[in-house]
Amino acid sequence: MPAVPVWWYLIVAAGLFCIGLYGALTRRNAINVLMGVELMLNGVNVQTVALWRYVTPAVALDVNGATGRFVTAVDGLAFAMFVIVLAAAEAAVGLALIIAIYRSRRSVRMDEFALLHG
Amino acid sequence: MIEQAFFLVLAGVTLGAALGVVTARSVFVSALWLVLSFLGIAGLYVLLDTGFLAVIQVLIYVGAISVLILFAIMLTRNIMVGERATNNQWAMGLALALALFGTLAAVGHQADWRLNDAAVVPAAGGLVLTGDSLAERATVPGALVIQDEAGAPTVAASGNIATLGRAFMSDYLLAFEVAAVILLVALLGAIVIARE
Numbered sequence: 001m002p003a004v005p006v007w008w009y010l011i012v013a014a015g016l017f018c019i020g021l022y023g024a025l026t027r028r029n030a031i032n033v034l035m036g037v038e039l040m041l042n043g044v045n046v047q048t049v050a051l052w053r054y055v056t057p058a059v060a061l062d063v064n065g066a067t068g069r070f071v072t073a074v075d076g077l078a079f080a081m082f083v084i085v086l087a088a089a090e091a092a093v094g095l096a097l098i099i100a101i102y103r104s105r106r107s108v109r110m111d112e113f114a115l116l117h118g
Numbered sequence: 119m120i121e122q123a124f125f126l127v128l129a130g131v132t133l134g135a136a137l138g139v140v141t142a143r144s145v146f147v148s149a150l151w152l153v154l155s156f157l158g159i160a161g162l163y164v165l166l167d168t169g170f171l172a173v174i175q176v177l178i179y180v181g182a183i184s185v186l187i188l189f190a191i192m193l194t195r196n197i198m199v200g201e202r203a204t205n206n207q208w209a210m211g212l213a214l215a216l217a218l219f220g221t222l223a224a225v226g227h228q229a230d231w232r233l234n235d236a237a238v239v240p241a242a243g244g245l246v247l248t249g250d251s252l253a254e255r256a257t258v259p260g261a262l263v264i265q266d267e268a269g270a271p272t273v274a275a276s277g278n279i280a281t282l283g284r285a286f287m288s289d290y291l292l293a294f295e296v297a298a299v300i301l302l303v304a305l306l307g308a309i310v311i312a313r314e
Contacts, residue, residue, distance in 0.1 A: 003121040004165065006233065010226030012129045012162065016136055016155075018219035023140035025211035026204045031145055031190055035152050038183065039136050042159050053166045054233050074282045078290050080171060081282075084178055085297045089304035091183045095190040096312035102194045111205055 009050035016043030030098045030108045034091065041087045045080045052076020125165055132158030143203050145191055153184045170279050 020039030027033050056073055102108050135158060138151030156179040163172035286294045 003119065004125045006231055007227045008125060008129070009162070009166070011223050012132060014219050014222035014226060015133045016159075017222070018215040019133070019136040019140055021218065022211050022215035025214070026208040027140070028201070028203060028205050029145050031187060031194070032140075032148055032203070035139055035148055035187065038152065038179075039139060039155065042156070042179070046159060046162060049163060049166055049168055049171060051231065053168065055231060071281055074285050077168060077171060077282055078285050078293075081174070082290075082293060082297055084174060085301060088178055088183060089300050091186055092304050092308040093311065095186055096308040098190055099193055099312050108194045 006050055006054040009054075010047060013043045013047035013050065016040070016046060018043075028109050028111060030101075030110050030113070031095070033110060034094050034098070037094075038087060038091065041083055045083050048076045048080050048083070052079075121165065125162070128158050128161040128165065131155075132162065144199075146188075149184065149187050149191060152187070153180055156180045156184065170282070 017040050020036045020041075020043060023036030023039065024033050025036075027036065052075060056071055056076065098108060101113060105112065107113075132155050135151045135155035139148050139155060142148040142151060156175060160172040160175040160180070163169070163175055
């Protein structure tokens, strides 16, 4: 049994997600909103990896000099990697959009971005 | 005990820095808090035995995304100095975030997660055998094969990175290729959108 219970990680992940949610909902600067989204994605990743680490069957052994934790599946790890890839793509496109809108409107305030408002 | 102490320090740094991100008045200070929060998360990954993910976290989040955000701040600088940082729905957002946190924390604490303690095979139990022929079956150096009582191989296990590499090239091959295409499209899209 690992020293740290799994629900400690889950509470940290939930905290990250909710702090990011608060930031994404309430900040006026578009770059701050993007930071909130990044925090939410990181919270999801921490939760995925923690549950994978604690739930996937594994063997802790010393085999032919190779010590460590041997796993049978890496579902959670692969999922976290794909989330990181998508977060990187999202950050690049999102910041490009913010810069493009700043160029045309001289503003990064979310409440002024109502071009598609009917 | 030492692991718990490390966890508490890292969790405090991560959550404290995250609070700094959403409360700092200056967007630049927010970005610096974000870097600290990402580093704390990398430490949590190390505690979770996933050193590879910790390295990726430092490379991509601390290295690339933070620098990208700082670039965007520099390009849109001094635009909101002295203004209100939050919009007028902050009370509703705070209530929603607190309610969601309470729910998630309660579920995380109460749920039966079916932890893998029972799946850990004891080395002395005679179930785990290693050797050249068995290692060949696993096809990865340093891998091990777990046998049942009759001697038939049941599970092939190996370290995180080797298993991850094989998973990307077999089970997740389609997702892996789609992720590559998404990165290419995002690269081109970011260039096209941000171009003068």
